[in-house]
Amino acid sequence: DTEVTQTPKHLVMGMTNKKSLKCEQHMGHRAMYWYKQKAKKPPELMFVYSYEKLSINESVPSRFSPECPNSSLLNLHLHALQPEDSALYLCASSQSPGNTIYFGEGSWLTVV
């Protein structure tokens, strides 16, 4: 079982809604990641937090806003999304940058 916990597992939201995806890990990992995965495609990196600081933003649209309140938590705030943003959003963590990355179960997002 993964030790990276994501909530909610499923989310349906309208294009004018504001929602958040949450991720938590208690492994003491200091690097956390958000990936987006469309159907039949590999995961694509969105953001990397290293020691609670944003270190990588892969040119993600501003309607996606990450937040790392502390070393165990990672949020992804969603606002004014488009239907094409519907995907599986994967949170992951590693002990530190450079170590094995472990994924959570993901949050299935549908934008209507």
Add this chain to the structure above:
Amino acid sequence: EDKVVQSPLSLVVHEGDTVTLNCSYEVTNFRSLLWYKQEKKAPTFLFMLTSSGIEKKSGRLSSILDKKELSSILNITATQTGDSAIYLCAPANSGGSNYKLTFGKGTLLTVNP
């Protein structure tokens, strides 16, 4: 731009067969290569390989990296229906706080009874 090519893209075998999955890569500041198995949920970690060339084994699965050829293989012996999944290869750079994985498109393995 980093490149990862996995082959074959899909493979259908019968239980008991042995399969070899391939991954070739071009990554700036290569550090390691990871293999993941993905069923209908999140990727699960299989192996991490480095330029040391040491083979990794776990049960019927094994993997090795050829740093000269910039490639890696994942072998599965005596396949079972439970091995049916997408196998993802992901080389990682060594960019410190810029560390990240670049995923290949994956190999879809189907093991028939």
